Amino acid sequence: MSSGKILVAQGGGPTAVINQSLVGVVLEARRHQGVQRVYGAAHGVRGIVNEDFLDLTQETSHNLELVAGTPAAALGSTRDKPDLAYCQEMFKVLRAHQIEHFFNIGGNDSSDTIRIVAEEAAKAGYPLRCIHIPKTIDNDLVLNDHTPGFPSAARFVAQAFAGANLDNAALPGVYVGVVMGRHAGFLTAASALGKKFPDDGPHLIYVPERTFEIPKFLADVKAVHDRYGRCVVAVSEGIHDASGQPILAQLAKDLERDAHGNVQLSGSGALADLLCEEIKRNLGIKRVRGDTFGYLQRSFVGCVSDVDQREAREVGEKAVQFAMWGDRNGSVAIKRTGFYSADYELLPLEAVAGKTRTMEDEFIAPSGTDVTDAFRLYLRPLLGSGMPDAFRLRRAKVPKILKG
Amino acid sequence: MSSGKILVAQGGGPTAVINQSLVGVVLEARRHQGVQRVYGAAHGVRGIVNEDFLDLTQETSHNLELVAGTPAAALGSTRDKPDLAYCQEMFKVLRAHQIEHFFNIGGNDSSDTIRIVAEEAAKAGYPLRCIHIPKTIDNDLVLNDHTPGFPSAARFVAQAFAGANLDNAALPGVYVGVVMGRHAGFLTAASALGKKFPDDGPHLIYVPERTFEIPKFLADVKAVHDRYGRCVVAVSEGIHDASGQPILAQLAKDLERDAHGNVQLSGSGALADLLCEEIKRNLGIKRVRGDTFGYLQRSFVGCVSDVDQREAREVGEKAVQFAMWGDRNGSVAIKRTGFYSADYELLPLEAVAGKTRTMEDEFIAPSGTDVTDAFRLYLRPLLGSGMPDAFRLRRAKVPKILKG
Numbered sequence A, B: 001m002s003s004g005k006i007l008v009a010q011g012g013g014p015t016a017v018i019n020q021s022l023v024g025v026v027l028e029a030r031r032h033q034g035v036q037r038v039y040g041a042a043h044g045v046r047g048i049v050n051e052d053f054l055d056l057t058q059e060t061s062h063n064l065e066l067v068a069g070t071p072a073a074a075l076g077s078t079r080d081k082p083d084l085a086y087c088q089e090m091f092k093v094l095r096a097h098q099i100e101h102f103f104n105i106g107g108n109d110s111s112d113t114i115r116i117v118a119e120e121a122a123k124a125g126y127p128l129r130c131i132h133i134p135k136t137i138d139n140d141l142v143l144n145d146h147t148p149g150f151p152s153a154a155r156f157v158a159q160a161f162a163g164a165n166l167d168n169a170a171l172p173g174v175y176v177g178v179v180m181g182r183h184a185g186f187l188t189a190a191s192a193l194g195k196k197f198p199d200d201g202p203h204l205i206y207v208p209e210r211t212f213e214i215p216k217f218l219a220d221v222k223a224v225h226d227r228y229g230r231c232v233v234a235v236s237e238g239i240h241d242a243s244g245q246p247i248l249a250q251l252a253k254d255l256e257r258d259a260h261g262n263v264q265l266s267g268s269g270a271l272a273d274l275l276c277e278e279i280k281r282n283l284g285i286k287r288v289r290g291d292t293f294g295y296l297q298r299s300f301v302g303c304v305s306d307v308d309q310r311e312a313r314e315v316g317e318k319a320v321q322f323a324m325w326g327d328r329n330g331s332v333a334i335k336r337t338g339f340y341s342a343d344y345e346l347l348p349l350e351a352v353a354g355k356t357r358t359m360e361d362e363f364i365a366p367s368g369t370d371v372t373d374a375f376r377l378y379l380r381p382l383l384g385s386g387m388p389d390a391f392r393l394r395r396a397k398v399p400k401i402l403k404g
Helices: A018-029 A044-049 A061-068 A084-096 A108-123 A150-170 A186-194 A214-228 A247-259 A270-283 A306-325 A373-383 B018-029 B044-049 B061-068 B084-096 B108-123 B150-170 B186-194 B214-228 B247-259 B270-283 B306-325 B373-383
Strands: A005-010 A037-041 A053-055 A099-106 A129-134 A174-179 A204-206 A231-236 A288-292 A330-338 A341-347 B005-010 B037-041 B053-055 B099-106 B129-134 B174-179 B204-206 B231-236 B288-292 B330-338 B341-347
Touching (some): A005 A018, A005 A044, A018 A099, A018 A306, A037 A044, A044 A084, A044 A099, A084 A108, A099 A306, A129 A306, A174 A186, A214 A247, A214 A270, A231 A270, A247 A270, A288 B288, A306 A330, A306 A341, A306 A373, B005 B018, B005 B044, B018 B099, B018 B306, B037 B044, B044 B099, B084 B099, B084 B108, B099 B306, B150 B174, B150 B186, B150 B306, B150 B373, B186 B204, B186 B231, B186 B373, B204 B214, B214 B247, B247 B270, B270 B288, B306 B373
Parallel strands (some): A005 A037, A005 A099, A099 A129, A129 A330, A204 A231, B005 B037, B005 B099, B099 B129, B129 B330, B174 B231
Antiparallel strands (some): A330 A341
């Protein structure tokens, strides 16, 4: 006899819309006759090995809707990356609770975890349906047009740079904004969507898909500053040199050599500060400011793409439909079907698990410091409706009298 | 014969609503019969000494409305702090262009500048009406209930901490967010408005109105972390020890001693990084993250208080009305007249110029690490309508089977 129990978990970095996917699973599951209980694992896979489950069937649909609109992971998340033994432990608990469907919302680590758990279940002859639901602000899942969470984070980055550009135009100088993304530059590239007028920043965009050379960077900044009297730069935290060494490590080493000592340089503000220091020291520009967007870009309450919200809800719903009406495990993926519309399909777990997508060449300008129109066309519809817009005065100069 | 010329300038750090005040001046001025031309100074007082004026009378009211809704300073701003000679130079230009009314939008430095220019005009027997229009995210103008720009920045800080708290609850650890404000803690204290449930962060709030002691700070963090398994901290960039020395300088010195070298520590991320380092080193907590809100808190496009927008527009309009119908110079001030309503009055320039307001004692809890209900009551209406709200699951635990 069927237990009618399903389990859902959230993993990795929280996003603005991951709770939409959670609520999509819960509400859709309860529409299916066979489902008796929907459990949630507290703090992801760790909640499974700890047998720490919440009964989401006892939630009101009203409160679930409110939670869906709240950022971060309502069940709690985890950074645990399960190995085989960990997955075997997870499976033991799933079997004890007679879980029949397991939904894991997360990035490529989460899809790999669910792949291993599915294999354990198959080996044991236990009928466990395993579905991975995509989520990551890095947009680095292969075979997905994009991933839920990315559009809202991209919107934050675009709005942040639109504002930083206005601020920099009012008080000219150099501004360096460091954006999340170790291997994929999508989120940093989103800064380009904050531009409107031809002289707007970000004037330079550095993604980890291209090698970062400090002398070239300084020459780029100087050229923009000479031209506009100011310069706004978007930098991915993952920038590295030709050997793959992170620029942060390289600059930190230089600083050590300067100081003849051992400087500890952990903490998230270091890369922005060090790049600013390089600019000040080498270009002699006085007003140089650096920001590290940090956790704000993934957690800020009140900056969300409605397209992202809708799709995050739908991947949760579709996951349940694939599980209930399909006969296979898999990873839900978003496909673009129009300008703009999307649909969903179920990919084999092995096709997505543990793989990393980076920015396609067609999205990066030949200069290596800008995006292409193809990227703008790709990203713009994902940012959703109601994007704020920036306006400026049309500058009618008054003739000088004293100094004309 | 009257020239009918007025001049408006913007000074200091840009805000989300400073352009509302600019547009308030321009549109209101054009309703007055005597006004022929409204000039704007490019980049504040520097644009005056450089005779760099824009004719705002040639702008459409449509575009002015769009500029009003755009953050940062549309005329450009400046960090120049004019001395007597600088003000005399400004006055020469104002006289050459037959400017009859001078409006300066800015903080207490801007009010001091306009005070000196007014004195020069009086000495020369030149009829110049001088009005200071308040603006600062620091909320540090005396005799004002609050200052335009502060409510929107406060809203950003509250929403940022609401999100950081959710993120920290999902992935527990210690989070330190550093907020602008060298002498006044209002903006840091605004983080308290991001709290909803009793165990929400920020759990600790440090403002420059109270002495900061590192051992006490570490004990505070440990106590919160022991109780909740996590801790969210809001810190003002201006925190200092009993002697008035900034904590940043103190921590940087410690680091130097560790490294036996000279470490350069300029750049905005340093305080957050160093506080995180102290926590890791002394409390042995692994997951410690720091963010410095930097320029985002004053420039982010898309986070604004509608109350702030309305009032910033009104202080601009009132400035023109005071100038045209009154017979004295002054500084426009916001008075609270209800819960919530506001009105405006014209204070003598000397009453505001160059003075700094800090947080009143009644706004700071006896613990020194929290705000009072009086502060919540003070700030909440200023944040405006449509504040996002956070919701959580009601946690119905599933009984354990294996480990019960």
